[in-house]
Amino acid sequence: MRLALGALLLISLNGTAAESPLRFVVPDSWAMPMVQLERGKPIQGILYDVMVSLATQVGVPAEFHVLPRARVQNAMEHGEVDVRCYAAQSWLPNQSGDYIWSIPLWTQPDVLISRKSPLTAVVAANLPPQSIGTVLGYSYPTLQPLFDADRLRREDARNQEQVLEKLLAGRYHYAVSNQWTLDWFNQRLLPDRQLQGVAVLQTQNVGCYVRNDPKVPVQRILRTLLRMKMSGEIDDIIRLYIGSPATL
Incomplete structure (x- = not known):
């Protein structure tokens, strides 16, 4: 009887340990279609679906920590969260801590946009002095020399959707x-109201990175992300939200 009880207790303890959640960090500057936040919690979006599927396939619950962008890396370094997705190594040149990166999962161009298609090609370096719609805390390496020289000025909004809303309202000419x-x-806009991409500023390969900790199933996470990418699951999730992406 004692052996049976001991075996049941061991199974129970192992089950509890296996249920330790996988803690994802979600910057509060994300907007749809990446993530929709409601009452401070993510409820849908491309990255939300990917993270939920990842945790499910790894076999643990998903736990989301929504933080200001400036606190994201600090939370990773202090072990408050385990996984950060939609990140590029070039964004973190001075990254401290022990992390393992996934393969690139997405390719994302940063696009200069306006309300109407121009008659001639737009080159950011040739724009007259003006404000450009940007997201607070985001870096824009292609535009930074122009910001530093005060040839262009940042007009920051809290998230990407707010930047586009302000462009649509005519707060600035480009974002x-x-x-x-x-x-x-x-x-959601009629064709004659849709915003237009006028130039690709840069293209980034982005993925996820995982805190390299014995308590985190790092290799299972990385293998699962690889499988999700190779099987087409991640691309299917993207198409669910935006169909076939437009190209310039």
């Missing part, structure tokens, strides 16, 4: 957006 958000935003 920067990732292609996903531009495609999502345009879905």
Whole structure:
């Protein structure tokens, strides 16, 4: 009887340990179609669906920590969260801590956009001095020399959707957006009102990275992400939200 009880207790303890959640960090600057936040919690979106599927396939619950963008890396370094997705190594040149990166999962262009298609090609370096719609805390390497020289000025909004709303309202002539958000935003507009991509500023390969900790199933996470990418699951999730992305 004692052996049976001991075996049951061991099974129970192992089950509890296996149920430790996989903690994902979600910057509060994300907007649809990446993530929709409601009452401070993600409820849908491309990255939300990917993270939920990842945790399910790894065999643990998903737990989401919504944080200001400036606190994201600090949370990773202090072990408050385990996984950050939609990130590029070039965004974190001074990254401290022990992390393992996934393969690139998405390719995202940063696009200069306006309300109307121009008659001639737009080159950011040739624009007259003006404000450009940007997201607070985001870096724009292609435009940074122009910001530093005060030839262009940032006008920051809290998230990418707010940047596009302000462009649509005529607050400025140009803004920067990732292609996903531009495609999502345009879905709700009549064709003659849709915002136009006028130049690709840069293209980034982005993926996820995982805190390299014995308590985190790092290799299972990375293998699962690889399988999700190779099987087409991640691309299917993208198409669910934005169909076939527009190209410039």
